[in-house]
Amino acid sequence: xxxxxxTVLRRDLLLALRRRSDVATTLFFFLxxxxxxxxxxxxxxxxxxxxxxxxxxxxxxxxxxxSLTRLFATDYVDGSLEQMILSPQPLAFLVTAxxxxxxxxxxxxxxxxxxxxGLQYALPNDALLVLVxxxxxxxxxxxxxxxxxxxxxxxxxxxGLLIALLVLPLYIPVLIFGAGAVAxxxxxxxxxAHLSLLAACSLLSIVLAPMATAAALRxxxx
Amino acid sequence: MQHLSGIALIYKKLLAQGLTCIRxxxxxFRNVGFTLENGSLIYVLGENGxxxxxxxxxxxxxxxxxxxxxxxxxxxxxxxxxNYHSDLLYIGHLNGLKDDxxxxxxxxxxxxxxxxxxxxxxxxxxxxxxxxxRCSNLPVRVLxxxxxxxxxxxxxxxxxxxxxxxxxxxAALDATSVDVLVTRLNQHMxxxxxxxxxxxxxxVINAQFTQNLxxxx
Numbered sequence: 001x002x003x004x005x006x007t008v009l010r011r012d013l014l015l016a017l018r019r020r021s022d023v024a025t026t027l028f029f030f031l032x033x034x035x036x037x038x039x040x041x042x043x044x045x046x047x048x049x050x051x052x053x054x055x056x057x058x059x060x061x062x063x064x065x066x067s068l069t070r071l072f073a074t075d076y077v078d079g080s081l082e083q084m085i086l087s088p089q090p091l092a093f094l095v096t097a098x099x100x101x102x103x104x105x106x107x108x109x110x111x112x113x114x115x116x117x118g119l120q121y122a123l124p125n126d127a128l129l130v131l132v133x134x135x136x137x138x139x140x141x142x143x144x145x146x147x148x149x150x151x152x153x154x155x156x157x158x159x160g161l162l163i164a165l166l167v168l169p170l171y172i173p174v175l176i177f178g179a180g181a182v183a184x185x186x187x188x189x190x191x192x193a194h195l196s197l198l199a200a201c202s203l204l205s206i207v208l209a210p211m212a213t214a215a216a217l218r219x220x221x222x
Numbered sequence: 223m224q225h226l227s228g229i230a231l232i233y234k235k236l237l238a239q240g241l242t243c244i245r246x247x248x249x250x251f252r253n254v255g256f257t258l259e260n261g262s263l264i265y266v267l268g269e270n271g272x273x274x275x276x277x278x279x280x281x282x283x284x285x286x287x288x289x290x291x292x293x294x295x296x297x298x299x300x301x302x303x304x305n306y307h308s309d310l311l312y313i314g315h316l317n318g319l320k321d322d323x324x325x326x327x328x329x330x331x332x333x334x335x336x337x338x339x340x341x342x343x344x345x346x347x348x349x350x351x352x353x354x355x356r357c358s359n360l361p362v363r364v365l366x367x368x369x370x371x372x373x374x375x376x377x378x379x380x381x382x383x384x385x386x387x388x389x390x391x392x393a394a395l396d397a398t399s400v401d402v403l404v405t406r407l408n409q410h411m412x413x414x415x416x417x418x419x420x421x422x423x424x425x426v427i428n429a430q431f432t433q434n435l436x437x438x439x
Contacts, residue, residue, distance in 0.1 A: 007334040011320070018322040079316025080332075082284060088308035088337045218301060222285050 004089045005097045012101030022070065026106045027113065030063035034117045045122035052121035053131070053182035054175075060110050060135060061171050064142045067106045068167070069160045071098065071150040072217065082221055092214040099147045099210070107139035123186070130185040130195075137198040138178045144205035145170045151216035174201050234295045234309065234384060235259045236281075236416065241290035243276050250276055251437050254290070260384070260414040263407075263429035265421070268437035274420040275315065277437065278389050281418060282312040294385075308337060311383040313391065317374035321363040325349060325373045328362055333380045340380055348379035352402055368394045378406055386410065386417040392425060400425065 016023055037055050038048055075081040084094055114135050115128045123131065149167035153159035181194035236258040243250040250273030258264055266274045279285035281292065283299060283306065292299040294306045319328045326345050333340040349355045352372045357365055362373060371394045378386070386407075392400050404425055407417060411429040419427075 004335050004337060007331050011323070011331045014327070015320060015322055074320075077316075078320065079314060079318035080320060082312070082314060082316065083318040083332055083335060085284060085302075086282060086307050086310065086312055087335045088304045089335075090304065091302060094335075214302075 002089065002093070004087055005094060008084070008094050008097035009101050012098055013104065016101070016105045022067065023105050023109070026063050026067045027109050029066055030059050030110050030113065031117070033062065034059040035120065038120050048121045049123055049127075049186065052118065052123050052127075053179035053186070056114060056117060056121070056131065056182075057135075057138075057175050057179045060114070060139065061142060061168070061175060063110055064106055064139065064146060065164055065167065067102065068146040068150045068163050069153075071102055071147060072154055072220075073150075073159070076154050076220065081217065085218065085221060090214075091217065092210040095147065095210045095213045095217070096206075099143050099213075102147070103140055103143040107143055111135040111139060123182075127182055127185045130191045131182045133195060134178045134181040134191070134198055137195055137202055138174045141174050141198070141202040141205045142171060144202070144209035145174075147213045148209055148216060151213045151220060154217070154220035174198065177201065233260060234416075236385060237293040238281065239291050239293075241277070241280060241292075242288045243273055243280060243285075244288045245273075245276065254435070254437070256433060256435060258385075258416050258418065258433075259431070260416060261411055261429060262416060262431035262433070263411060263427055264418045264433045264435055266418060266435045266437065267420075272437040274437060275389050277435075278312070278314070278387050278418065278420065282310060282314075282387050283307070284312075284314075309383050310385050310387065311336070311377065311381045312387045312389075313374055313377065314389045317370050319362045319370055319373060322361055324359050324361055325354060325365065325369075326358040328373060329376050329380070333377060336377075336381070336383075338380050338382065344380060345376075348376040349373065351379045351406075352376050353399060368396060368399070371395060372399055375403060378403075378410075384415050386415065386419075388417065388419045390420055390422070392421050392423045 034056055041047060072081060085091055087094060111132060114131055118128045118131050146167050149163040152166060153162045156162060177194045177197045181191040184194055185191045239255045241254040242252045254277065256264060266277055268274050276285060280287045283301060283303060286301060299306050318332060326349065329349060330340060330345045346355060346358055349358050352375055354369055354372045357369055362370060375391060391403060404427055407427045410417060411427065
C-alpha cells in the first residue's frame with residue numbers, strides 16, 4: 001500500500017491510542033444509551049426484542065456521531081490538514097485512511113460490543129449474528145457519510161449540532177436496512193436482501209464520500 | 223547535506239500573473255505578478271493585514287485567488303496539483319504538529335506524508351541541526367512555542383523540494399536558531415533552490431537574485 005496513506009492511518013490510530021478517553025466515551029455512550037431502554041421499558045422479553053433492532057441501530061448511529069466532530073477538527077486547528085492537502089497524494093485518497101481509522105476506533109468496537117448488548121434485549125442467537133453482520137456492513141457507511149458532514153462543518157461554531165442535522169437524514173437508509181435485517185431474521189425470514197442493500201450503501205459511500213469530503217476540506221481551509 | 227545535490231540540475235520556474243485577492247469585501251491586493259527562477263528569493267513585505275499570508279496561501283494552492291494564474295514549470299497550477307505539491311514545501315503560521323505525538327514522530331510522519339524518504343536516524347539528525355535533538359522523544363505538547371516552531375522547521379533539513387514557501391519562519395526563534403535557519407536557506411539558494419519568505423526581521427540571505435514584493439496599497 002501507499003506510504004503516505006499508511007502514515008495517515010498509523011498516525012490517527014496512534015493518536016487514538018494516546019487519547020484513549022476519546023474512544024472510551026464513544027463506547028460508553030453506546031453502552032449506556034442501549035442499556036437505558038430495558039431499564040425504562042421494563043423486562044418484558046417480547047417488547048424488548050421487538051424494539052431491539054431499532055434501538056441498537058439508533059444508539060450505534062448516535063455513538064458514531066459523537067466522535068465525528070473530532071475527525072478533522074484537530075487537524076484543522078493545528079495545521080496538519082493544510083499539510084495533508086499539500087501532500088503529493090490525492091486528498092480524497094488520504095481521506096479514506098482517516099475514515100478507516102475513525103471506523104476502527106469508533107465503529108468496530110460497537111460491532112463487537114453489540115451481541116453483548118443484544119442479550120439484554122432477549123435477542124435469539126441467529127438474530128444476534130445478523131445484528132453483528134448488519135453492523136459490520138453498515139457502520140463503514142456511517143463513518144464515510146459522517147466524514148462529509150465533519151468536513152463541511154469545519155471551523156463553524158456549534159459544529160456538533162450542525163453535523164447531526166446534516167448527517168442524520170443521510171443515515172436513514174442505513175438505519176432502515178440495518179434494523180430491517182435484524183427484524184427479518186427475528187420473524188424467521190431471510191435477512192439477505194437487507195444485508196445486500198446495506199453493503200450497497202457502504203460501497204456507494206466508499207466511491208462518493210471521499211471525493212465529497214476532500215472537496216469540502218479544500219473549501220474549509222480557504 | 224548529501225541529498226541536496228540533485229536540485230540544481232532541475233530547471234523550473236514559478237510564474238505568477240495578475241493575482242488578486244479579495245477577503246470578504248476588502249481588496250487585499252490586486253495584479254500581483256512575478257517570476258521566480260532557480261537560486262532566487264522573494265521577500266514578501268507589507269504591514270500586518272496587508273495580505274502577505276494570503277498571498278503565500280495562494281502561491282501554495284491552499285487559497286484560490288479572485289483572479290490571476292500561477293504556472294509551475296510552464297504548466298498552469300490547478301487546485302490539488304500533485305505535480306506541483308511534490309516540488310513545494312510550505313510552512314505556514316500553523317506548525318502542523320500533533321500535541322500528543324513526540325517531536326520525532328511528528329517530523330517522521332509529516333515527512334512521509336510529503337513523500338520524503340526518511341528514517342528515524344535522518345529525522346533525529348534534522349532535529350539536531352536546528353537544536354531540538356534533545357526534545358525528540360518529548361510530546362510536542364510540553365515544548366515551548368519556539369521549540370515547536372523549530373520542530374516544524376526541521377522539515378527543511380529533510381526536504382528535496384526546490385520551492386520553499388515560508389510564512390514568518392523566524393518568528394518565535396532565538397538568535398542562534400535564526401542563524402542556523404539563515405545558513406540552511408543560503409545552502410538552499412546555492413543549490414539552485416527557490417524561496418518565498420515573509421518576515422519582519424532583518425535577515426540577510428545570499429541569493430543569486432533577490433526581489434522585494436511590497437503589498438502595501
